[in-house]
Amino acid sequence: MSRKTEREFKVHSYVQYMRDKYDPYRKWLEGENLPVIGGEFVQDVRTLELAPWDRRGGSGAYLVFSDQHVADAYVCEIPAAGSLKPQRQLYEEIVVVASGRGATTLWWDADGPRHTFEWQRGSLFAIPLNCWHEHFNVSGDEPARFVALTSAPVAWELYRDHDFIFNTDHAFRDRFDANVQDLFSQPGKYLTNYYGGILDTNLVSDLREVKLVPREKRGAGTRNMYIHLVGSTMFAHISEFPVGTYKKAHRHGPGAHIYTLDSTGYTMMWKEGEKPKRYDWSEGSVISPPAGYWHQHYNTGHEPAKFVALHASIAVSGGDSEGLEQIDFSEEDSALREMYIRECEKNGVPVQIANSSSGHS
Ligand SMILES: [Fe+2]
Known part of the structure; x- marks a missing residue:
């Protein structure tokens, strides 16, 4: 790199x-x-x-x-x-x-x-x-x-x-008004005019059932949804990417913790100028990219990969207006792509990303 x-x-x-x-x-x-x-x-x-x-x-x-x-x-x-x-x-x-x-x-x-x-x-x-x-x-x-x-x-x-x-006795009732009935059985609101999609809700019963919207900017077939919960500044987002694909490498500030929901795969993570390190994940894995480290998620399983990322704040993110600084497929290290193709072959997974080298931004 x-x-x-x-x-x-x-x-x-x-x-x-x-x-x-x-x-x-x-x-x-x-x-x-x-x-x-x-x-x-x-x-x-x-x-x-x-x-x-x-x-x-x-x-x-x-x-x-x-x-x-x-x-x-x-x-x-x-x-x-x-x-x-x-x-x-x-x-x-x-x-x-x-x-x-x-x-x-x-x-x-x-x-x-x-x-x-x-x-x-x-x-x-x-x-x-x-x-x-x-x-x-x-x-x-x-x-x-x-x-x-x-x-x-x-x-x-x-x-x-x-x-x-x-032990401070103060109620932040603007965030959570306990006098409102049925707060946790009300359906959330899907807002589509920010970021492509934000679900504003108090409870997500099943992350796997949340509606997602296309987010091709991050890679072919990628879909996601941001989630805002009970007035919190901390937030979450769900990301899903298809069988035989991976997301573009990107980097940002601290605070993101990724929890894998579905499929198996790996993440390559590296500090600028250093050798990428590999982390193999499956359901239950948590990975947290250190501030400023490039990271790239690869799906090698037989189902769409899905994770939820928990975020402290985006205030420290760099990049474009969405806090996104990424490496396009056309600029990536070819050794990383070759490694992905080999891993998919090992698992009998058809690679779908081979013709996407020009990126989808
Ligand atoms: Fe990230």
């Missing part, structure tokens, strides 16, 4: 000074006494080894990936017929259910209205900022697991105060 470096992401020396002096997020993390997974990839969150989680109940592990800064993730398991302790927090959270079935209750005031919704493998929802929430496993014999993206690192950097973050 001989593209000129257009931008570099480095820790500013002021940020380093603040870390050396305070480091509130890391200190809090140590007190959680859970496994902390670094790097940028977990093969399968459904089988990831977890540890008992005293603060919340259940068991968990943190995913604190390289260079993310603006977000962290965690994996949590609720035992069969169990529940987690109620919690509220002054940071946002988006949840994807990896396995099992459960329910979540939300409320602002102890004697005020409560909302309970059910979830299952493939559900997506957000915890409204600072809202009390309690998760239950509704199955008597199967554990339930979810992976969540949070803005906890930002909250810790800003406030450095445990009591303020977890």
Whole structure:
């Protein structure tokens, strides 16, 4: 890859000074006494080894990936017929259910209205900022697991105060009005005048059932949908690309965490000027491109590849008006394409992208 470096992401020396002096997020993390997974990839969150989680109940592990800064993730398991302790927090959270079935209750005031919704493998929802929430496993014999993206690192950097973050008595009713009936059974609204498609909703029961719209700019046959949940600044998007295809390489700022829903494949990821590294994925995999790293997703399975990406914010993205900076097929490293063709042949998958080298922008 001989593209000129257009931008570099480095820790500013002021940020380093603040870390050396305070480091509130890391200190809090140590007190959680859970496994902390670094790097940028977990093969399968459904089988990831977890540890008992005293603060919340259940068991968990943190995913604190390289260079993310603006977000962290965690994996949590609720035992069969169990529940987690109620919690509220002054940071946002988006949840994807990896396995099992459960329910979540939300409320602002102890004697005020409560909302309970059910979830299952493939559900997506957000915890409204600072809202009390309690998760239950509704199955008597199967554990339930979810992976969540949070803005906890930002909250810790800003406030450095445990009591303020977890025990502030303020209801953000403009984000979540508990007096409105049926909040979680109302259908979402598909808005087509932004980004091609945004689903504005409170709950996605099954990510696999969300309507998608063409997004050819990212590669032939690619379809997607952005999802806005209960007034959160954090958001998600679903992407699907056909059998025998891959998406164009692109890069952006920190905070994106990708959870694979369907098919098998791999992602090539590299820092400008360095050798691409390969990550093989399937359902349950989470990959998080470090800020500014090129990454490219390849479908080698026999079904369309589908993932949901959880995002902290797009405020730090570069590229065009949609935060997109990508390498067109005509400019890509031919060795990467050849590798893809070989991988598809190994799997008996027909390659459909061979004539797309001029790109689809
Ligand atoms: Fe990306």
